[in-house]
Every structure is written in structure tokens, then in C-alpha cells.
Amino acid sequence: MTTENATIYDVASDAGVSIATVSRVLRGESSVSPKTREKVEAAIARRHYRPSIIARSLTGKTTKSLGIVLPKLLNPHYAMIFTGAQEEARQSGYSVSLFPWSSLHAREYDPATMLAERRLDGVIVCVEYLPPDQSEELLTALRGLKRFMPVVLIGCVPPDYDFPAVSLNAAAMTKAMVKYMVSLGHEKIAFIGGVQEDTDPLRRDVGYEEGLKEAKLPCIASYRVYCKGTPEEGKAGLDSILNTLKPEYWPTAVIGLNDLVAMGCQQSAREHGLALPRDLSVMGCDNLFCAPYLLPALTSVDTHQQRVGARAAQMIIRGEPARETMDWEIIHRDSCAAIRENRPDAANDSVI
């Protein structure tokens, strides 16, 4: 299927020079006479020769490849991160390979081992909300990885993690989401979040509570639910709120962990006979490509994930680890409406 590739020896003998000289023209060193360079280049072309990065890596200090650890790629949120990292890496001739960190305990070929064996020039690890015990485990795995290569964290990175990172202050973001809902007149604001028992002080939860508190609104346990961030679970989350509460207590606004959850909420609301956005304002996060095409078009928060991925890759490639926080912005669309229009009698009001 594959023919044997030419090596530097083939090229050298073809060109009548030593392999050291071939190596020099390959690396673009100026200390080669034009004549020699020409001969070597001709031989390279004739042989379709490409130096092996494998052999190069063994000698030099770089493998020209990065790793990225992501929960999964099917949520476009992660695809955006990957794309950002990949595009940045490519500029410098780096490739990036994916390692889904689904389980730290994969029996064989677990990501940590695969990563370590590969001697990558660095790895970007996306940190998700984790309950305290798993968080400890993650930290252990990360420190193990650090022995083999630079590690840069992205995502919701707790401030006490001692790693370079490009993180999101999810608390501040969620607080802003609550405040936005409040500014529309909402007081009954539900929240469908991620893992409950997390201890990260910057997690969404904290921002939700702070936002409510600042608006002097009660924090109602029945309005808060946790899930794993899929549309199905988002739907189940709002379902459970709507099913356990009498309609007069139903929230008039719901903030989803991410757009996937928000999509599920829209579905749930519709099945409960709610008109959107009249009866319920829904807000998501990640600003997925499909957000504008939902009905109503989903208001979301753009967290600049491509930039996050690119920045993390940059830190590794340039060897300039740092700790940064990525900014974000609310993207206004049609899924959030002022509470005025949410009144039951709004139907009788003049249509705008």
C-alpha cells in the first residue's frame, strides 16, 4: 500500500554530499553554498523526500504536536475550542490530536498514558465542573501529566489550581445573565446548572445566587436544578420544575447551563403549552451556530471559545505560560422578553 520513503541518506548520496549538509538545507541554514543547495534541493524533489518528524523529535526538543483533552466533540462548544487551537497551532507547523477525557479510569489506553507516551510539546486540558472528590483525582492526573509536558488548562478553572490557564469566570457571567433577566422585569428566574456539589468559587451557581441577592430576590430551591448539559437533560430539568409547581409559581425566565440545555428548555416549555418568549424567557450559553435558528432565536452568551483554544495553544508554542481570564458577551436575540409581555393578559394588549 505504501512504498518505502526516501531517507536523508538517499538524498545525500543522490546529491553527492553528506547527510549533515542535507540536514542544513532542510533547516534553511545560510551556511550552504548556492550550488550545493541546488543539488540537494533537486535530489529532494526527485525523491519526494520529506524529513521525518519522528526522527527529528528524537534529536531536537520538539515534536511539533500538541494534545487537547476535551469531554467530547459532539457539542459544538468543544469543536470551537478545538478549531481555535488547531488553527493557531497550524500557523507554527504544529498538529493537534484529540484525547477525550471521558474517564480517567479507562482501563487500557487511558488518555493520560497515551498523552505521556507521545511526548507532545504540550497539552490543553478542558476542565469541567467536578464534584470535590473527582476534582482531587483530576488534579492528581494533571500533575502526573505535567511531568511529561507543559499543561495549560481551559474552561472553568478553579482559582486554586496551580496551572497556566485561560479560564472563564462563570460566576460573573451567570450573575450578568441573572441581572439581564432582572432588567427585563423577571423575578421568578430558574436555573439549570451543572454539577451541584462543586466547590469552585467561580462556578455558575455562585453567580446565580449573587445575582438574585443583588436584586433582593429570594433564592428558591425549587427553581434550581442540575443536569449534565445535554438537550435531553435540559428538557428533563425544566420538566421537573414545571411538573412539581402549580402554574402560578412557574418561573418566567430560565437560565441554562449552555445552549444545549436551553434548547431542551424551549422544548419542555412548548410541551407545557407555554408560548415563547411571551410566557418564558430562555437564555443559554456558548452561542452555538444553531442558536439563531431556534424558534425563538436563542439569546446566548458568546464565550469566545475559539480564542480560548487559540490562546492556550499559543502559550504552549511560545513557551509563555500565563493565567488569563477570557471575556464574554451576551448575544441578544428573541428568546428573552420583558416581563410586561409575559402577563397572562398580554394577549389582549396591542400587538407590537
Add this chain to the structure above:
Amino acid sequence: MTTENATIYDVASDAGVSIATVSRVLRGESSVSPKTREKVEAAIARRHYRPSIIARSLTGKTTKSLGIVLPKLLNPHYAMIFTGAQEEARQSGYSVSLFPWSSLHAREYDPATMLAERRLDGVIVCVEYLPPDQSEELLTALRGLKRFMPVVLIGCVPPDYDFPAVSLNAAAMTKAMVKYMVSLGHEKIAFIGGVQEDTDPLRRDVGYEEGLKEAKLPCIASYRVYCKGTPEEGKAGLDSILNTLKPEYWPTAVIGLNDLVAMGCQQSAREHGLALPRDLSVMGCDNLFCAPYLLPALTSVDTHQQRVGARAAQMIIRGEPARETMDWEIIHRDSCAAIRENRPDAANDSVI
């Protein structure tokens, strides 16, 4: 940032054996005495030693890494392919890195060079519709790549491409889509496809025409439009049909190149005051995760992309190249309605 890693020499001297012996226990050879094995394993653990795949690759014949060439990852369609390949690869300890083939002519660090340099164990290349001239160019690039590693093609692979492949018979699929619309009573069926001047006999175009022909329906040029497969272009595509035709000639059904295009069509239809699916049946392809959450939920075709990716990876890993066609199935949801129900007097329309 990184401490020096232990090598096989460190482990050998720690354990008081030769590196050959360490290598043997590493590779799980049975010809090592339990006692020796134990000593070596202890040394490995103490040193946190992991063999370098780089060094291994130089000796052995495998790099334990695959490449995949995809147009982009932001369309979940491609993320599914990647995921399928990645999950399959991981089972055998292979990693997979992504090379977006945006341009064959990237000046530096073009994918073909990056791939060749890396001496991967194989590469999966996703073939898209291409106008004839670019197709020739692709073929040249692929043949170049083949010199360095096994190449497996996926996607809409023309039958005359001489490569192992897992392909989709897009013509048969599109024909089935047309027939489905016909079975619902539609006669004015629009089609928003990909590149126009492609010569592949299995392309969507061909199936569209065949489907129409079989139903003895005229093939109307105004109903056919081409685009690049984004929601924006899908919307622009249907816009142009709707804007240039008097309403009585408007299609009652539209088949999109993919779900992204179909999403754009839904948007366009709404902006033109059409009720969905009453006034227009819309069908997509790829069965993206968001299809069920659109309004109306989008009928689509599941082309089993994860399986495609997995199968291609398998061919490379097992060294069993083949030429296969992936099957597909229509996933029925709410965006297609019988022409009967398309009448203005239809009872339960979708409430916006």
C-alpha cells in the same frame, strides 16, 4: 515547566538489568522471569516511566497515530466523523490528529506536508464535491500522500477514485428523498445542492433528477440552486427561489444539501410568511443533534457518520483496505407534511 523524563536506561540501571530486558517487560513478553519482571516494574513505577512513542516509532513500523483531513469541525457532521474515528482508534492505542484541508495551497505548513512529515500510520481524507479542475488537483495531492502512508477516503467518493473508501451514494440517497416528498404528494420540489459542475455520477444532483424523472415530474431549473452548505447560504438559496418566482409557483417542498442548509431554508420560509410545514416541507441531511429541536423538528437523513469514521480508522489499523458504501436512513420528524395538509384550511398549524 517540565522535568526531564526517565528513559529506559534509567529504569534498567535502577532495576539492575539491561535495557533489552526492560523493553521486554514493557512489551509484555512472556520470556521474562517473574522476579526480574517485578524489579523492573517497581523501577518503572518509581520513576513514573513511560516509553517514548517517538523512539518506538523510529524502530518499529508504527507511530500509533492517525490523521484525518476534514473541511472543518464546526459543522457537527464532521465532528461526528472525527469522533467515530477517534473512538475506534483509541481502542487500539492510536491517537488521531486533525488536518483541515481548507486549501491545498496553504503556502507554509500545508496539510499534505504536515501529514507526510509525521509518518502517520494512515490518513482518512474526507472528499467533498469538487468542480472537475479541483478534483484533479485533489487526486494529485492524494497520490502524493499515498507515497507516505495508507490513505482511506470517506464522504462522497467518486467511483473512479482508486482508493480504499467508505463512501456515501449521495445520488441514491437524494433520489430517496425526492421519492419521499413525492409520496407526500409534492410535485414542486426544490433542491439546494452543493457544487454545480461536479462530474461525480453519484452526486446529489443526479439523484434529484432521477427521482423527479421516475415520478414523471418536470425538472425545473428555477427550483435548483447551489451553495456551500452553510445556514446563511441555505437561506440565501431559498430566498432567491422565492424572490424570483410568483407565489403560485413557489415550491411546496425543499430538499437541502444538509441540515445546515435546511435550517436556513426554514428561516427563509418564515421570513416569506410561510407556515411550516403547512406551506413548505423541508428536509435536510446529516441528522445533526439540533434537528429535533428546530421548529418544526427537522426531518433528515442519518448517514451514520460515526460509523463511517470508525470504519475508515479500522481499515487503516487492521491494514485491511476496502471499498465500502455506507447505508443511511430517513429520520422522520415534523418538517415534512403531506400536501393535503398543506392546504390553507389545515387544522392544527404550528403556532409561532
Add this chain to the structure above:
DNA sequence: CTGAAAGCGCTTACAG
């Protein structure tokens, strides 16, 4: 069951 030695395909001082 174990070790000494050659070799994989490069880069990099070191000489000249």
C-alpha cells in the same frame, strides 16, 4: 531467561 550490539533517521557540536 538475559545481555551486547546494531540500527531506526535525524541534528548538532566539533574539526577542517
Add this chain to the structure above:
DNA sequence: CTGAAAGCGCTTACAG
């Protein structure tokens, strides 16, 4: 400006 040689971290016959 160019070459001989050592070395990167492994695997794999080949001996014993």
C-alpha cells in the same frame, strides 16, 4: 562551506 561521528530512546535479531 562541508563532513565524520556521537547521540536521541527505543526494538530486535543474535548469542549465550
